[in-house]
Amino acid sequence: MAEKPQLVNNSPEDTETDECMSTYTHIYSPDLLIDQVAFITGGGSGIGFRIAEVLMRHGCDTVIASRNLEKLTEAAKKLSSTTGRRCLPIAVDVRQPETISAAMDETLKTFGRVDILINNAAGNFLCPATSLSFNAFKTVMEIDTMGTFNTSKVVYDKWFKDHGGSIVNISATLGYRGQALQVHAGSAKAANDAMTRHLAVEWGPSGVRVNTVAPGPISGTEGYRRLGKTSRVCVCSLTVVSLCLSFSLSLLLFQVVHTPSQQGFSAASRCREPAIRPRSHMRFFSWPAVRLHTSPALYWSPTEGRGSPRPMTWNGCWVLSHLALQNYEQTAPHTGVPVPEDERLLVT
Numbered sequence: 001m002a003e004k005p006q007l008v009n010n011s012p013e014d015t016e017t018d019e020c021m022s023t024y025t026h027i028y029s030p031d032l033l034i035d036q037v038a039f040i041t042g043g044g045s046g047i048g049f050r051i052a053e054v055l056m057r058h059g060c061d062t063v064i065a066s067r068n069l070e071k072l073t074e075a076a077k078k079l080s081s082t083t084g085r086r087c088l089p090i091a092v093d094v095r096q097p098e099t100i101s102a103a104m105d106e107t108l109k110t111f112g113r114v115d116i117l118i119n120n121a122a123g124n125f126l127c128p129a130t131s132l133s134f135n136a137f138k139t140v141m142e143i144d145t146m147g148t149f150n151t152s153k154v155v156y157d158k159w160f161k162d163h164g165g166s167i168v169n170i171s172a173t174l175g176y177r178g179q180a181l182q183v184h185a186g187s188a189k190a191a192n193d194a195m196t197r198h199l200a201v202e203w204g205p206s207g208v209r210v211n212t213v214a215p216g217p218i219s220g221t222e223g224y225r226r227l228g229k230t231s232r233v234c235v236c237s238l239t240v241v242s243l244c245l246s247f248s249l250s251l252l253l254f255q256v257v258h259t260p261s262q263q264g265f266s267a268a269s270r271c272r273e274p275a276i277r278p279r280s281h282m283r284f285f286s287w288p289a290v291r292l293h294t295s296p297a298l299y300w301s302p303t304e305g306r307g308s309p310r311p312m313t314w315n316g317c318w319v320l321s322h323l324a325l326q327n328y329e330q331t332a333p334h335t336g337v338p339v340p341e342d343e344r345l346l347v348t
């Protein structure tokens with residue numbers, strides 16, 4: 001009889017810095033992305049850095065692209081020495097399509113292919129609308145929204161159009177209900193969410209999947225630091241914050257590798273209770289709350305439907321990610337063993 005599939009629960013340590021994790025437990029095969037190539041904007045820090053690390057730990061080579069080449073070079077060294085995979089740092093301003101175009105040329109020359117695009121680069125700061133200059137609003141729209149379009153279009157034209165691929169846009173939940181001091185970032189991310197749906201429909205026939213992951217506040221990141229102490233207390237008052245940069249791990253891998261068709265997966269959350277402990281997340285995300293939609297976009301919205309956003313704990317992300325995978329794939333990660341419907345929420 002096949003061994004009963006179980007999810008492991010080995011959380012990595014929390015960290016406040018852009019260092020690779022000192023230990024790592026694979027929940028999927030280490031070879032899952034072997035010899036694939038990911039182009040990650042903003043991959044030199046924060047969430048983008050962690051995404052690069054996780055993909056590389058599964059056999060992927062990466063390009064990390066942003067404005068600060070010194071920072072990228074440092075990050076690439078850390079990533080390569082920890083994972084044994086290649087990481088190419090390239091200076092890019094996503095507001096300037098010609099820099100992205102040159103970066104793609106360099107990527108194809110070095111690696112010969114691109115399989116995954118992570119649109120993670122963004123800019124944000126807290127500012128009330130009344131104090132926000134026209135240029136400040138425009139700057140955030142240009143980095144977050146134009147930047148996402150620019151990069152997607154260049155990568156599509158130069159490679160995905162003929163070879164297919166997977167685009168994952170890093171969004172944010174702050175615009176779902178409206179947050180003070182965030183009209184610029186909320187508007188930009190909302191536009192990106194719409195862009196995700198449109199491009200998924202248009203480019204699906206070329207074998208390109210376009211999805212969104214929308215995190216709530218993630219501690220240990222620049223975005224989180226920029227909230228400032230007072231705002232952090234407002235946002236996090238009920239929750240023990242823990243780093244969950246690794247949220248990207250299983251969910252992104254699941255998305256980029258396992259979603260078989262143009263139609264993606266929508267994990268629309270409806271949180272009705274304090275979601276602090278993993279068990280809450282289990283109920284919260286239990287079937288059929290995690291459900292398949294015909295929408296091509298994936299929205300992981302751990303704070304949607306709540307009065308105020310709260311940081312997702314690592315364990316919550318862990319559970320959510322596995323639920324997403326299990327419910328969609330109906331197989332256990334790593335083993336491929338089919339998961340009986342009544343046993344899909346196993347967590348050890």
Ligand SMILES: CC/C=C\C/C=C\C/C=C\C/C=C\C/C=C\C/C=C\C=C\C(=O)SCCNC(=O)CCNC(=O)[C@H](O)C(C)(C)COP(=O)(O)OP(=O)(O)OC[C@H]1O[C@@H](n2cnc3c(N)ncnc32)[C@H](O)[C@@H]1OP(=O)(O)O
Binds near residue numbers: 127
């Ligand atoms: C009473 C209420 C109490 C509490 C509030 C409660 C809740 C808080 C609200 C919501 C929080 C809820 C959840 C949020 C949780 C987490 C965050 C979620 C999402 C995070 C999204 C992110 O994107 S995080 C990414 C963070 N990292 C970065 O931003 C790094 C990159 N950033 C930059 O490079 C710069 O900061 C930049 C974005 C400004 C771009 O740089 P550059 O191109 O060089 O532009 P500049 O020339 O410097 O500036 C352009 C114009 O913008 C104006 N500006 C710049 N900074 C500010 C600022 N801090 N405040 C206001 N305006 C600013 C600048 O002056 C320029 O405008 P001019 O008119 O002067 O030209």
Ligand SMILES: NC(=O)C1=CN([C@@H]2O[C@H](COP(=O)(O)OP(=O)(O)OC[C@H]3O[C@@H](n4cnc5c(N)ncnc54)[C@H](OP(=O)(O)O)[C@@H]3O)[C@@H](O)[C@H]2O)C=CC1
Binds near residue numbers: 094
């Ligand atoms: N932190 C959080 O709590 C949350 C974050 N997010 C999203 O996660 C993503 C990462 O944020 P986080 O890790 O916090 O922040 P970081 O500041 O670490 O990441 C943003 C990255 O974008 C790059 N970048 C900024 N502007 C440009 C540009 N014009 N061209 C190219 N690259 C650029 C920066 O590098 P460089 O300076 O070298 O250009 C930086 O590496 C963002 O999309 C953010 O909106 C969403 C919800 C919550």
